[in-house]
Amino acid sequence: MNVLIAEDDYRVADIHCQYVKSLKQVNEVKTVATAKETLLELKNWQPDLILLDVYLPDQTGIDLIHQLKEECLTVQVILITAATDISILKGAYNLGVIDYLVKPIELQRLSDAIEKVSRNNLVLNSQQKITQTMADQLFQFKNIKKIDGNHLPKGIDQLTLEKVRELLQQQKKGITAEELGKLLGASRTTSRRYLEYLISIREAKAELVYGIVGRPERKYYVVSSE
Numbered sequence: 001m002n003v004l005i006a007e008d009d010y011r012v013a014d015i016h017c018q019y020v021k022s023l024k025q026v027n028e029v030k031t032v033a034t035a036k037e038t039l040l041e042l043k044n045w046q047p048d049l050i051l052l053d054v055y056l057p058d059q060t061g062i063d064l065i066h067q068l069k070e071e072c073l074t075v076q077v078i079l080i081t082a083a084t085d086i087s088i089l090k091g092a093y094n095l096g097v098i099d100y101l102v103k104p105i106e107l108q109r110l111s112d113a114i115e116k117v118s119r120n121n122l123v124l125n126s127q128q129k130i131t132q133t134m135a136d137q138l139f140q141f142k143n144i145k146k147i148d149g150n151h152l153p154k155g156i157d158q159l160t161l162e163k164v165r166e167l168l169q170q171q172k173k174g175i176t177a178e179e180l181g182k183l184l185g186a187s188r189t190t191s192r193r194y195l196e197y198l199i200s201i202r203e204a205k206a207e208l209v210y211g212i213v214g215r216p217e218r219k220y221y222v223v224s225s226e
Helices: 010-021 035-044 061-071 086-094 107-124 132-139 158-170 177-184 188-200
Strands: 002-006 028-032 049-053 076-081 099-102 204-210 216-222
Touching: 002 010, 002 035, 010 028, 010 107, 028 035, 035 049, 035 061, 049 061, 049 107, 061 076, 061 086, 076 086, 076 107, 086 099, 099 107, 107 132, 158 177, 158 188, 158 216, 177 188, 177 216, 188 204, 188 216
Parallel strands: 002 028, 002 049, 049 076, 076 099
Antiparallel strands: 204 216
C-alpha cells in the first residue's frame, strides 16, 4: 500500500517514514507537514493510508478527516496524537479511524496498526461472499489470547475479563458472584468463573459471608496494588 505521513515535526516524520518504508506491506511513503499538503497529495497521489497527526499547523487532524473522507471515502486513517483529551478519542472513534496511536509511538505498535490495515484491505478487496470470519477480521483487530504473558484458560474471554476487572474495582465493599452477574448481564456461574480466575492470578480475593438465611457465600474483593 501507499502511505502518507502527515506530521509537522520533521524529526518524528523522518523516524516514522524510515520505519514504515521497512514494512513488507508498504510500497511507497511520502511525508507532508500541513493539512493543505495532505489534501493535495490525496487528490494527486491517492494514498491508501494516512498517518495523521492531530495538531497540524493549519488545521486539526480531527477536522481534516471530514475533508479526507469527502475526497476519498476508501482512504484509511490512523490518528496519531500526544493529546490526552478524551474528546479527541471520541472524535476519532466517531469518524471511523482505523486505529489510534498515542505519542511517543512504539514502533511495533505502529507495525501492528499497519498490519491491521493490510488485513482489512484483503477483506474489502475480496470477490467472494462474506463470511462471519471475514467480518470478524474486518471489525476486530485481533483476538487477544494472552494476558501478562500467559494464555487465558478456556472459558475466559479477554473483553469480558476486562469488564469484570472494571466492575470489581468499583466495588469497594466487595461483591458476590450473583451481584456481579447482574451488573455484567451474565449468569452467576459465568461471573464466578471470572472472579475465581482473578483470584488465581492474585488480582482478587474472596471471603465467606453469611446471607439473610445463614447460607455462606463468597464475597470478592480486588487486591490492592499498593
